[in-house]
Each structure stands twice: as structure tokens, then as C-alpha cells.
Amino acid sequence: MNKVFTEIAAGLDDAIAHAKGEATNVIEHSSETIDVKAIRIKTGMSQQQFCSTFGISLGSLRHWEQGLREPRGTAKVLLKVVDSNPQAIIEAIAH
DSSP: HHHHHHEEEEEEEHHHHHHOOOOOOOOOOOOOOOOOHHHHHTTOOOOOHHHHTTTTTTHHHHHHHTTSSOOOOOHHHHHHHHHHHHHHHHHHHOO
């Protein structure tokens, strides 16, 4: 129990020092934000068309576009590919 407490306390001390801008060994991970609405508009599709074409639920798309949620996992990968080459996915789905 003592070792666990010591490790947790050290982690909290590091977090506080990092939050204050002090040099620490803290590794900060940040997630890349995706502008889902911009990607959809770039395709020239309505929300319904976009969802139907790429297999995304309309509710999820609306939450992403409103900033209420962030796409994760395979949805995030799909959106990145749609952003760079939507035609590639449309062709792959058609075959």
C-alpha cells in the first residue's frame, strides 16, 4: 500500500508541476481535431448523403459537426481518408 501511495503522490506532484509550466518528465498526449463539417462540405454532400455514402449514423455526424463529440477509432481514420480522397472510398464501396 505504501509503494502505491508513493507512486500516486509522485504522479500528482508531476502533474501539478507540469500544469504550472515547470520542467517535468510528463508526456502530454493531444488528439488531433477533425473538422467534420468542413470535410462533408468539401465533398459537396448533404448530411444525409454523406451518412448514406460512408456508413455513418446521422446522429453521430450531427454530434461531430456540432462539436458535442469527437470521432474516434475507425471513424476518425475514415474521415481522414474522406478528407484526402473521398473518391477512393466511393469507388472501393462500389466494387
